[in-house]
Amino acid sequence: MSKQILCLPGDGIGPEIVTEALKVLDVIKQKFNLDIEISDGLVGGASIDAYGVPLSDEVLAVAKKSDGILFGAVGGPKWDDQPMMNRPERGLLKLRSEMDLFANLRPAMLFPQLAEASSLKHELVAGLDILIVRELTGGIYFGEPRGIRTLESGEREGYNSYVYRESEIKRIAKVAFEAAQKRGGQLTSVDKSNVLEVTALWRELVTEMGKDYSDVELSHMYVDNAAMQLVRAPKQFDVMVTGNMFGDILSDCAAMLTGSIGMLPSASLNDANQGMYEPVHGSAPDIAGEGKANPLAQILSLAMLLRYSLNEVAAADAIEQAVSDVLDLGLRTGDIVSEGCTLVNTSEMGDAVVRSLQA
Numbered sequence: 001m002s003k004q005i006l007c008l009p010g011d012g013i014g015p016e017i018v019t020e021a022l023k024v025l026d027v028i029k030q031k032f033n034l035d036i037e038i039s040d041g042l043v044g045g046a047s048i049d050a051y052g053v054p055l056s057d058e059v060l061a062v063a064k065k066s067d068g069i070l071f072g073a074v075g076g077p078k079w080d081d082q083p084m085m086n087r088p089e090r091g092l093l094k095l096r097s098e099m100d101l102f103a104n105l106r107p108a109m110l111f112p113q114l115a116e117a118s119s120l121k122h123e124l125v126a127g128l129d130i131l132i133v134r135e136l137t138g139g140i141y142f143g144e145p146r147g148i149r150t151l152e153s154g155e156r157e158g159y160n161s162y163v164y165r166e167s168e169i170k171r172i173a174k175v176a177f178e179a180a181q182k183r184g185g186q187l188t189s190v191d192k193s194n195v196l197e198v199t200a201l202w203r204e205l206v207t208e209m210g211k212d213y214s215d216v217e218l219s220h221m222y223v224d225n226a227a228m229q230l231v232r233a234p235k236q237f238d239v240m241v242t243g244n245m246f247g248d249i250l251s252d253c254a255a256m257l258t259g260s261i262g263m264l265p266s267a268s269l270n271d272a273n274q275g276m277y278e279p280v281h282g283s284a285p286d287i288a289g290e291g292k293a294n295p296l297a298q299i300l301s302l303a304m305l306l307r308y309s310l311n312e313v314a315a316a317d318a319i320e321q322a323v324s325d326v327l328d329l330g331l332r333t334g335d336i337v338s339e340g341c342t343l344v345n346t347s348e349m350g351d352a353v354v355r356s357l358q359a
């Protein structure tokens with residue numbers, strides 16, 4: 001039976017970079033003789049414009065039946081005055097939560113060719129290879145109650161709830177321990193257990209589980225220190241596990257260590273191995289439509305889709321190798337360009353990856 005991939009390009013640079021990933025998928029399908037059917041749909045601002053909501057029931061239903069979703073990016077100033085629960089980002093959050101995509105894997109790996117593009121000194125980042133495991137369907141992003149209310153005094157107050165159930169903590173910790181077993185055997189759990197009860201519970205449960213993973217060296221770190229350590233000595237980390245909001249922040253930070261957030265893919269998985277795959281970067285409305293966007297994070301997200309949800313490991317390896325090849329050729333989009341390299345636009349970069357796969 002053919003595998004189903006749903007493409008949701010979204011807003012801003014999303015459509016441009018998804019176009020490049022689809023060129024790559026086309027070649028990969030032929031090269032590895034893959035039986036894949038591709039459909040597409042609207043999400044985010046594009047969906048608000050067409051249907052009034054950031055994710056329609058129809059698109060959600062197709063998503064739930066797909067083996068993998070290739071997601072671009074959502075959001076932009078055009079939709080800034082939408083009410084919170086109808087903003088473009090809600091489309092993404094609803095997909096994550098409705099499909100129970102609780103495990104967000106965000107690798108931050110430095111391609112040696114890009115060491116010069118990092119804002120940190122070469123010796124601090126050379127060989128960098130971190131995996132951030134971010135809980136994606138709970139925590140303060142989804143906690144109830146939430147809202148903005150008017151107090152008796154007439155002053156308004158905004159409030160959110162930071163909640164984690166034991167089962168939510170344990171299932172993400174399990175993913176992280178298992179990832180550490182397959183990688184360098186080190187796991188750092190990030191919390192704020194000196195201040196927040198919810199993360200004190202987090203630390204207690206992760207510590208308890210650590211006893212069952214004697215082959216993993218577990219440590220704990222407060223989130224403020226973790227942010228500092230990421231820019232001070234990032235190579236001390238192997239796998240990091242943390243909640244939704246801390247993971248959002250730390251993964252942007254880790255991304256920048258690698259030279260550009262334009263290089264980093266991510267996978268969001270549920271227990272059925274269904275997954276949504278998206279670049280860590282956002283919709284970059286400031287450069288949308290100008291051909292400046294780096295399509296490599298989207299192309300690497302496609303590689304993750306093939307690896308995790310379709311189990312096509314050779315195809316995923318081939319894409320990652322092709323990306324490395326184009327970097328070897330010195331081709332760079334504006335976000336990663338440095339002296340002596342060739343500046344290319346979005347589609348030239350996609351074409352170069354395609355050529356490398358065909359060679």
Ligand code: IPM
Nearest residue numbers: 074075089092093248280282
């Ligand atoms: C991310 C993004 C999203 C998040 C936004 C677009 C809702 O920043 O995937 O990191 O906060 O999770």
Ligand code: MG
Nearest residue numbers: 248249252280
């Ligand atoms: Mg983010």
